[in-house]
Amino acid sequence: MYPQQERNFHLFLSMKKLVSIYKKEQFKPSLLGLFINPFYFVRLSIYKGIKRNAGYLAGELLDFGCGSKAYKDLFTVKKYIGLDVEQSGHPHTQESIDVFYDGRDIPFPDASFDSCFSSQVFEHVFDLEYSLKEINRILKPGGKCLFVVPFVWDEHEIPYDFARYSSFGLKYLLEKHNFAITKHEKDSHFFEVLIQLWCLYIYNLFHTKSNNLNLLFTLIFISPFNILGKLLSFIAPRNMGLYHNNIFLVEKKS
Secondary structure (H helix, E strand, O other), rough: OOHHHHHHHHHHHHHHHHHHHHHHHHHHOOHHHHHHHHOHHHHHHHHHHHHHHHHOOOOOEEEEOOOOOOOHHHHOOOOOEEEEEEOOOOOOOOOOOOOOEOOOOOOOOOEEEEEEEEEEOOOHHHHHHHHHHHHHHHHHEEEEEEEEEOOOOOOOOOOOOOOOOOHHHHHHHHHHEEEEEEEEEEEEHHHHHHHHHHHHHHHHHHOOOOOOHHHHHHHHHHHHHHHHHHHOOOOOOOOOOOOOOOEEEEEEOO
16 A cells, blocks of 8 residues: 555544544533533433433333434343334434334334333324324333433424423323333433523524534534533532423333
């Protein structure tokens, strides 16, 4: 290999590694995420919430609305199947979908799965009650589910954004459709939500089609608020009246 070709090859590897780190930081933010993730607070709270509860799911798992399967490696299961709709508010390029469906009838027989996971999906389901019936149907008796559902966030994946659910509304719907609630968490607090919404406002002001420009704008305009918010969140009084997501661990009733 010629010296120039070798330099280009190493540059390519370095860029590939940087892209990989950047993608990881978008869903599983570390300290680096304070500087390059405009959604640092909400994504960190989601990641921590799933990580805390992933161990409850086992056997054959259905990821309902899987997208890129961003949290797959948090689960230790026998089989992991990703289900998603073909028509959604974002392209499915570079996603890991095993089965597409019509958005209504889940194409698996009764009692096919031991567990189900779904994150940031229920707001995009127009008839959530029907989908909960379907999830219950494909679960074995005693099957467990982990659901992460947004409470405070802007409209996204337009026009496929249909609802926001309070903790009380979700409890009602889950119990109505034959799920026993074993655990419920709210994954952040009032102050973190305010900081995140301010960063989201700035992000929407400067957002472009260029990922490089978006990263630059995040570094310049958003990371200072991420850092300040992180420091102040340690001393701000906790008020759980406003939060990003509900996290429910539920079990199919016999």
